[in-house]
Amino acid sequence: MRILTKITGFITVLVLGLTAGAMLTEAVIIVPFWLSLSPTEFFDWYAKHQAALVNYYSPLEIWSTILTVVTSILLLIAKQEGRLSMVASTVLSILVIMTFFIFFKDANAGFNTRSIANEKLTSAITTWGNWQWLRVGLGIAAFIFGLLSIQTNKK
Numbered sequence: 001m002r003i004l005t006k007i008t009g010f011i012t013v014l015v016l017g018l019t020a021g022a023m024l025t026e027a028v029i030i031v032p033f034w035l036s037l038s039p040t041e042f043f044d045w046y047a048k049h050q051a052a053l054v055n056y057y058s059p060l061e062i063w064s065t066i067l068t069v070v071t072s073i074l075l076l077i078a079k080q081e082g083r084l085s086m087v088a089s090t091v092l093s094i095l096v097i098m099t100f101f102i103f104f105k106d107a108n109a110g111f112n113t114r115s116i117a118n119e120k121l122t123s124a125i126t127t128w129g130n131w132q133w134l135r136v137g138l139g140i141a142a143f144i145f146g147l148l149s150i151q152t153n154k155k
Contacts, residue, residue: 001078008074009086009150012067016089016146019060019096020139026057027136031129039118042125046111061100064139065093068146075149082149089149092142096135103131 034042068090075083107128110116116124 008071013146016143027132082152085149089145
């Protein structure tokens, strides 16, 4: 069982790191780019790239959550060291997913349908970016707890 938890732990942390890095990229590069566009340019860009964003970010976030759940269950069943850190990583990964339903689902729909008034778009993108930073923080914390888990489970 230990070899299985080591393998799943490694894969989990790898995906958590990729996810956190991808979310950070969105916050640091994409949001400022959006803010540099006129409302017409932004809405056109978003309509063109929305599906690609969903197809890229959704699997990362979903797989991060699935893998942390699986690894947590394996560690708990085996009563191995690092299980509590992985459970914390799981909770944080679930919170990342929950931000979609709490904020991003409606915000993204507003971008997609162009239902945000041009004069409110900068504020809407800024709010979106602030929520993204929350998501980045949760993702980085999930990654750190995952690292702590596999570091603790070395024995």
